[in-house]
Amino acid sequence: MKKNNILILSAGRRVELIQDFKTEAAQLSDDIKIFTTDLNPRLSSACHIADAAFSVPPISDDGYIDYIFELAVAQNVGMIIPTIDTELQKLANARVRFEEAGIHIVISDPVLVTICRDKRLTAKLFDRYGIEAPEIYDRKNLSFPCFAKPYDGSRSIGTKYIHSAEDLSYELLKDPKIIFCRYINIKDEFTEFTVDLYYDRSSRLKCAVPRERLEVRSGEVSKGATRRNNLYQLMIEKLSVLEGARGCITAQFFCKGDTIYGIEINPRFGGGFPLTYASGGNYLGWLIQEYFYNRDIAFFDQWENNLIMLRYDAKVLVHEDHR
Structure with a gap:
């Protein structure tokens, strides 16, 4: 049976990501299901939006990768999307095993993940690509x-x-x-940006959308705006190829005029990605096209500039008889 379902790990509150994946899957095929995992799916709003949700052991569990592998095989999963930092290294180390079974974990190479998880190494990575980082x-x-x-x-x-x-x-x-x-003073001097970067299977940059972080709550952007500025040009010039990168890479910067500091890189979808998707950065559709249909992705720069996102809290109701 064809492996054409998508499994999003540690779904938590990522309702918009699940909804957007379902939208793109429906446009490309009527036979792609979006599944999710969580420690307690009943208490995960995103899991209630998915086509099916599964309870998994903690990431720290020695059997976590085996459990994900067996679940993916049983549910005809062809693509796995990680969402949180603590699972990245284990998944990157296991990517080849999954590939041999026809299951694509959209994750960067283990070396790049190791670098991104250590801010000391990340600073050296920025330097290697000609981008300044705070001392x-x-x-x-x-x-x-x-x-x-x-x-x-x-x-x-x-x-x-x-x-x-x-x-x-x-x-x-x-x-x-x-x-x-x-110390970089982001209150009075510098502006904080996150850039969603899409890298194809050959680690070539296909899209970059800078998002100004207008307001942050609990470490995640609650108000943001897309900006086509000198940071965008820097990404095109310096990070057109990022060795070992794959899928969505989220990078953080502090900017003041022509002065730009690289702060960190996360090799996964960020919490503010729905703004990039709404602006035209169709990373989800491109993933499906790349990994399920073996299509090459063209460079895309027609995303909407100065699009503002104002997030708000919403609810998912779970009734007593829901299973």
Whole structure:
């Protein structure tokens, strides 16, 4: 039987992503189902939107990859989409195994994932591609003010602004996961951007949509706007090929005029991707065309500029007799 279903892992609250995948799947075929996983699908709004949802063990479980593999085989899944940082390395390491079974995990190569998960290595990656990154200080020779953050953190968890030496604690200085870097003032001087980059199976850039982060809530954009600016030109010039990249890559930058600092790279869909999709960046349709129909994707730059997204909370009701 043809493997033509799509499995989105750790779906959580990503209702829009599921809906958009279903829209694109329906336009290309009447035989593609969108499945999801979560620790507790009954309490995941996105899982209730999917065609079917499955409970899986924690990502930390030694049998997690085997469980996903067996689930994909049983449900005729041909494409797997990761959504959270903590699952990326395991999935990247297992990608070849899944490919041999005709199941495409849309994930970058293990080396690139390792680099993206370590902000110290990410800074070196930016430098390799000619993009400046905030200086990372030797903890024995700090300059103030500075910014402290875990080298493997996400969603701004564990970050701290350090105004002076008096703000430092013994625990912070001795924590091996904390790095100290140049402080970039995004309130008064710099503007924060996220860029959704689409890379084909040969790691060639096919689309780049910069999104200005107008407002952020719990580390995820709640108000944003697409911007065709000098950051866009930088992506085209510097990141036209990103070794090992595959699918949607989300990169974060601080910008002020011609000054641009690369902050981090996440090799997965970001929470603000629905804005990119609404602007015309059809990454979901392109994935289906690439991995299910073996089509080449042309470079696309006709996305809508200055499109504003204003997100709001909505609800999914689960009735007692729903299974």
